[in-house]
Amino acid sequence: MTQTPAPRSRCTCFVxxxxxxxxxxxxxxxxxxxxxxxxxxxxxxxxxxxPGRSISALAxxxxxxxxxxxxxxxxxVAAGWARHGSTSAGHAAEMALTAAGAAKLRAAxxxxxxxxxxxxxxxxxxxxxxxxxLADESLDALKPKEPA
Numbered sequence: 001m002t003q004t005p006a007p008r009s010r011c012t013c014f015v016x017x018x019x020x021x022x023x024x025x026x027x028x029x030x031x032x033x034x035x036x037x038x039x040x041x042x043x044x045x046x047x048x049x050x051p052g053r054s055i056s057a058l059a060x061x062x063x064x065x066x067x068x069x070x071x072x073x074x075x076x077v078a079a080g081w082a083r084h085g086s087t088s089a090g091h092a093a094e095m096a097l098t099a100a101g102a103a104k105l106r107a108a109x110x111x112x113x114x115x116x117x118x119x120x121x122x123x124x125x126x127x128x129x130x131x132x133x134l135a136d137e138s139l140d141a142l143k144p145k146e147p148a
Contacts, residue, residue, distance in 0.1 A: 030115035034108035039072055044105045047097040
């Protein structure tokens, strides 16, 4: 007779959020010297790699809610690191990294790299690789289903 596994006593969401808060704190401490948070750094990096995307497309590629991305964009645009591109009739505004944003990203990259190295030293490269693999597999398994 096959036994059903006992229900988990810990909330998976809480455990993951606690982990991501600790990881975020590591990056935020490192990036504070550049005046950025990890969320802002990630946004600038995405804009650098994927210029000319609409807010909706950028939110999708970052795995964020559109409204959360808009809130994250506000201080970045206000600081002059990104801007809304021009729109034509029926087309969404495109986001673009400004020259100031590119300079901010370049200045912050060594700080981001330091946070990467710190986490690698604390967790070990094998554990980091396993964490990335598990996260990628989990993201794929939890991907929203396409409507039929």
